[in-house]
Amino acid sequence: MAASVVPETDSIRRAVLLLNAVDPGRFPRLLSRLLQRLHLKAETSFSEEEEEKLQIAFSLEKQDLHLVLEAISFILEQAVYHNLKPASLQQQLQSIHLDQDKAEAFANAWAAGGQETIEKFRQRVLTPQKLETIGWQLNLQMSASTQAKLKSPRAVLELGVSNEDSKNLKKVFVEFSHQELFEFYNKLETIQAQLDSLT
Amino acid sequence: MAAVAVGKAAGAAYGHGESSGGSGGFLGPRVPAEVEAMARGLQEVGKETFRRLLKVTVNALEGKDCKDSVKLIAESTDLSEEQLAFLISGMYTLLREALRLPLSTFKQEVFKEDLKELRIPEDFITDFSSIVFGNRRPVSEGTALMQASRLPNVQDFKWRVDVAISTSSLARALQPSILMLMKLSDGTAHRFEVPVAKFQELRYNVALILKEMNDLEKRSILKIQD
Secondary structure (H helix, E strand, O other): OOOOOOOOOHHHHHHHHHHHHOOOOOHHHHHHHHHHHOOOOOOOOOOHHHHHHHHHHOOOOHHHHHHHHHHHHHHHHHHHHHOOOHHHHHHHHHHOOOOHHHHHHHHHHHHHHHHHHHHHHHHOOOOOEEEEEEEEEEEEEOOOOOOOOOOEEEEEEEEEEEEOOOOOEEEEEEEEEHHHHHHHHHHHHHHHHHHHHHO | OHHHHHHHHHHHHOOOOOOOOOOOHHHOOOOOHHHHHHHHHHHHOOHHHHHHHHHHHHHHHOOOOOHHHHHHHHHHOOOOHHHHHHHHHHHHHHHHHHHHOOOOOOOHHHHHHHHHHOOOOHHHHHHHHHHHHOOOHHHHHHHHHHHOOOOOOEEEEEEEEEEEOOOOOOOOOOEEEEEEEEEEOOOOEEEEEEOHHHHHHHHHHHHHHHHHHHHHHHOHHHHOOO
16 A cells, blocks of 8 residues: 555644544544444434533534544545555554554554444445345235136235335335246346356 | 125025025125116117127226217117116126136036026027137136236346445445346336345245245145135
8 A cells, every 4th residue: 555545635634633632531432433333324423412522522622523523534434445454554544643542543443343344335335225124925815806716826025125315114015926926036046146156 | 796705605605606596696695786777678678789788898898998889879779878877887797797707617507597597588698608608708807817906016127236346435345236127017116226135035035935835736725626
């Protein structure tokens, strides 16, 4: 990694100064918290109340606190992007003049939760809709208003599709006869064969 | 048609099945009002007019639009609107209920007997019979199947397997993902991504349902005689 992962912009320099001045006691907890929430997109990590508490705890003004939180998030996102080793991360941070104890705290937090965070990012999808739940029911249809004496097995698949915007799961109900389900299964097998050929 | 269904069940319980045990036979002990009205009305209808009415009814059963044909009949005969209404609806109900029953257990002789009980004129009985047991039956059956109440089924299923090499969050992602597009018979289309783990779950569940369907089809419940 020749190029520095964290560029030395003005905001970064200012953030480093602030970070160095911050009380090292609560720092590791702050890092882990931010690391855990990193993969969640639009949400800010802290509520109004929590932010006020942080301001007091780290004796930072509101603006400065935001700068510090953003800088930490940025550093962690870069670590994810480049899949940095903890030692590498520590080195990079020290080269932009972050104090050793703080750089070490970063490395430790990253070593503890880094892989899990990377995996969460891997699972993130770009499409707004994702299959979340699968439910099903097997029925034996005996009769209908249009046909008597059927005895036809029918499966109903309930697919729960999430939409990025809304919190609700859209339930899609699909009915299959034996033949239809068999054809569907064959298509799934084809997909599986494709997946297998990737490894 | 709940009354008819209950009627049939009651008839079967007494061991009558589809035979003419009680008025109506295959229609059950309580013959629908429009069928009775139609049977009475047919006494005064000529063969030509009957054939035209039958044609309209069959078209309706096959899912075609018949507004114009009905208007034509109304204009060219001296039947009142009310008479036309119960004649056509009676014929429609009679045929629809007869078409519901599978050919394996419902025989032509029984059908003709039942119609005789309703006092429908002889030559009209022959015409009715040819609709139910003739070679145009599959067409009405096909329409019935399409109109049956059911949840939507898959009309078209498209998919693709992608591998994300790099994303804005990860320089080296190498993560496979599956995109599915399902078009259903009710016109809706659903496009969604399926994570690989979820796909395995889907595949497992579908295989499980197929196995249960096979088991169900082998079990004795399906060997119950009609």
